[in-house]
Amino acid sequence: MNLNGTVKSDFLPVLGVGKAESKTACKFKAPFVSKDMPHAVSINVDWLALMTECGLQAPAPENQKPIWVNDSIVLEYQGKGTPVFNYSWKVYQDGEPVAYVHTHSKNKKIIKENTAKMEIFNQVLYSSELKQVIDNVMTACKMTVIKNISRLDISIDGANHIPVFLNQYVKHRQNGGERIHRNGKAHFSPRIFDEKTASYKSFKIGSSRKSIVVYNKTQELEISHKEYIRQAWDRAGLDLTSDVWRTEMRLSSEALKEVEGGFNLEQINNPLYLLTFFRTQAKNFFEFVDMRGQTNVTYGTVIDLLQFEKLKIPLLQKIPRAITDGAYKAKMAIHNGIKQIYQNVHRVKTSIDAVLTNVADNIDIYNLERWYTRKLPQWELQYSNPFTDPGSHKLLYLMQRTGV
Numbered sequence: 001m002n003l004n005g006t007v008k009s010d011f012l013p014v015l016g017v018g019k020a021e022s023k024t025a026c027k028f029k030a031p032f033v034s035k036d037m038p039h040a041v042s043i044n045v046d047w048l049a050l051m052t053e054c055g056l057q058a059p060a061p062e063n064q065k066p067i068w069v070n071d072s073i074v075l076e077y078q079g080k081g082t083p084v085f086n087y088s089w090k091v092y093q094d095g096e097p098v099a100y101v102h103t104h105s106k107n108k109k110i111i112k113e114n115t116a117k118m119e120i121f122n123q124v125l126y127s128s129e130l131k132q133v134i135d136n137v138m139t140a141c142k143m144t145v146i147k148n149i150s151r152l153d154i155s156i157d158g159a160n161h162i163p164v165f166l167n168q169y170v171k172h173r174q175n176g177g178e179r180i181h182r183n184g185k186a187h188f189s190p191r192i193f194d195e196k197t198a199s200y201k202s203f204k205i206g207s208s209r210k211s212i213v214v215y216n217k218t219q220e221l222e223i224s225h226k227e228y229i230r231q232a233w234d235r236a237g238l239d240l241t242s243d244v245w246r247t248e249m250r251l252s253s254e255a256l257k258e259v260e261g262g263f264n265l266e267q268i269n270n271p272l273y274l275l276t277f278f279r280t281q282a283k284n285f286f287e288f289v290d291m292r293g294q295t296n297v298t299y300g301t302v303i304d305l306l307q308f309e310k311l312k313i314p315l316l317q318k319i320p321r322a323i324t325d326g327a328y329k330a331k332m333a334i335h336n337g338i339k340q341i342y343q344n345v346h347r348v349k350t351s352i353d354a355v356l357t358n359v360a361d362n363i364d365i366y367n368l369e370r371w372y373t374r375k376l377p378q379w380e381l382q383y384s385n386p387f388t389d390p391g392s393h394k395l396l397y398l399m400q401r402t403g404v
Helices: 130-140 161-174 217-224 227-236 271-282 321-342 349-365 369-383 393-402
Strands: 006-008 027-029 034-036 040-054 073-077 085-093 096-105 115-120 143-157 180-182 188-194 199-206 210-216 245-252 288-290
Touching: 040 130, 040 227, 040 271, 073 130, 085 130, 096 130, 115 130, 115 143, 130 143, 143 227, 143 271, 161 180, 161 188, 161 199, 161 210, 161 245, 210 217, 217 227, 217 245, 245 271, 321 349, 321 369
Parallel strands: none
Antiparallel strands: 006 040, 027 034, 040 115, 040 143, 073 085, 085 096, 096 115, 143 245, 180 288, 188 199, 199 210, 210 245
């Protein structure tokens, strides 16, 4: 294992597989075909967009020349913005373009003031310096806090058995077979049928919130000419004498928030962490179960398509969907409760305690400690008045319970 996005079968003992296991034992046992697992796969982030707090000033109309922030970073205003931002900048590091930064929201009710969007260029995502580039761009553009990741794509290249399995699965289902069950309710769409091979050329599972796409990346590179991806494959030890297929997970900010703690950018160059995040999001989504001898899917055997079990890739903790769905209403209830306390709507101690208890419960249930800690100072300024003491007993109970 190294940090260029490589997982090689030579490293299976290091990753937790018993030393008795060899490459020849590393087989893909599909229900319909037997296919060797690849010697290696290439694992990378293929798309990254971040929303941040940003203090970058608007470009002066009389001076829109490139701005040298330091000896390494240059900002070039593009003369326009996007549908939601007024200004767009191209960021160069050591003469090479590394990111777009979009600033100054057109509608502050939708995107708050001092919020910016950073889009990392694709070639940077395949570099070992990715995290350093993110830090450099944030410093240069006066970005202080990452609010969220608005889109993240994780690609696994070289797992050519995936399209073989999916084609067999489609034929199995078309013939009325029920032995193989696909977990989850996401829409499954095989695409572009090739009559010569009697197989589909690509697949999509899911929607814009979360999806997995499977397609022939070698053929796509003949059009896009992204040679740095071929170089990443070469470093990973992929067999480039045949086509390389990609299995790519595309995650929106909504899907990313389902994982407790979100995505850890400090681990963005760690292929093991990328596999962990991939497996967590694929659970009950891109997962197939062999129902042989079973009638209840719970007791079926999960088909280890990407050898997560063999490699002992762990699962991250996910926030229950029901709690995720209720978070917005919980935030409203917390906000209204604090507002009522500051505006002296409740004057009886039992009533005040009931409101604070409800607020604290919502914070606990929906894991909103960080959000509440960030919002409380704003509410204090907005709602406090000479007759309200922010440190009074009215908020003491809540502060003690939440650790604020």
